[in-house]
Amino acid sequence: MTGFTIGHLAKQAGVGIDTVRFYERSGLLQPAGRAASGYRRYGEAELQRLGFIRRAKELGFSLDEIAELLSLSERRSVAGIKSAAAEKLADIEARISDLRRIRHGLKALVDACPGHGEVAACPILNALGQPAKARSSR
Secondary structure, rough: OOOOHHHHHHHHHHOOOHHHHHHHHOOOOOOOOOOOOOOOOEOOOHHHHHHHHHHHHHOOOOOHHHHHHHHHHHHOOHHHHHHHHHHHHHHHHHHHHHHHHHHHHHHHHHHHHHOOOHHHHHHHHHHHHHHHHHHHHO
């Protein structure tokens, strides 16, 4: 049997050996065949699949979402893949909007804090110590 050892596969894919094993246990990667020596052997298909998983993670897809993308890919459902990617994009855009709102609020608190004086007068601590109802009415 030819192919990659788990260490060589992991190195080529830019992941750790434990990551390869984890992906096998979670069903994202098919368990490797074993050579007569008992060592796992992987082929080009597994290397490509690991690359797909890694790139999808870099784009923010969860492992469950990646499993769905792989399933859609195997069924050759381009419409399903587009829908899943569009859904992920909408989620990311909502998170960016939330982060911008959080950044704006935090920046206002940092700008209002002189960085010295009495702790009781700290605008950051005072804002964080307010009940949620008082903060939301601002």
